[in-house]
Amino acid sequence: MTVTTPSIAVADPVFPGRWVGGASLVLGPLLLLTGVLLRLPFDFFFPAQLNAHQHHPDLMTVSYSFASAGWVLLWPGVVLLAARIGERFRELALWGGALTVLGLFARTFHAGVDHLAFQLVAVRGAESATRTVSETYGAFHVFSTLNAAIMGGWLLLAIGAYRSRILGPVRAVGLALASAMPLGVLKGTTPLSVVAAAGLCLALVPLGVAAVRSGPNPRAAAVAGRLLLLIAAGTAMFLFGQAG
Structure with a gap:
């Protein structure tokens, strides 16, 4: 009988290293889940998000800051996980890791647009900001080409982690659920958002703890x-x- 272990121990790579990679795997998902939960009371679509920022600016700023910080902090952990998968499945590690990191770049771009939209609320009010966002929502930007990467990278990483026996089936599904997180600008929280963020925590936090503990203190x-x-x-x- 094959036993799946949460270990992500590899010959401690210089970059990102087990400490940076392990901290990333712990902090990234937890910050993301916190940010998602903080905006749970408000409707998902952007007019409600802008209106919520007008009435609860501190709460929405913290929510979006936590979520965007969580996405950014995930990249070293993704690199470490891809390196571990690459010991057995190089192609899955290469494509899964590359697409996931590119997807994190795209989410960082979305976070910048969110920030600008909220500044419009502060300066001109929610009604004016909503009108501006509505009129420009479909504008082309180069990062729109990475929408498939946002979703597909996590699926490939989950398959690689499962086939490498880094994750069992339940936690591999949790990792794959990250692909279901809504993408784009000014996205609020849905039940699926909470499930996806919780799935990331289930899959990655134990890996981060194991990575930190895998070598001498x-x-x-x-x-x-x-x-x-x-x-x-x-x-x-x-x-x-x-x-x-």
Whole structure:
């Protein structure tokens, strides 16, 4: 009888490494699920999302920020998972990993459009912002060509993870459900959104924990030094970004 293990241990790749990749697999899905749940009370379509931002700006800003941060933070974990799949199935790893990362790029573009739309709400009000978004919603952009990648990449990764015995059938289905997450700009939450985000958590969070635990723990001094460096770099990047 074959036993499926959540281990994602490989010869610890320099990039992204088990610590960055493992943290990505834990934090990315959890942030995404949090963001999805925060906007659950509001209707899915963009007029309601814009109206919700006018009446609950802090809540909607946190919701969309968490969701977009979750998508961005997933990429190192996807690279690590693809490397693990590639030990046995190179083509599935190559195509699944590449398409999924390209899909994450597209979702980041969508997040930028969401941000601009919400700024229109703040400046001109929800009614004007809704009219502007409605008139420009179908405008061409190069990232629209990646819609298939947004959906297909997760399916290929799920198949590869299952065939590689990294994930069992239930958690592989959870990973595949990420392809059902609504795509495009100003998308609210549906029951399927919650299921898809929860499926990602079910599939990836244990892998992230296993990745972090798969090797020796660093010395306390090294951990403290890296944390201080991370805090300093993060603070400097935040201030630099706010300066424009």
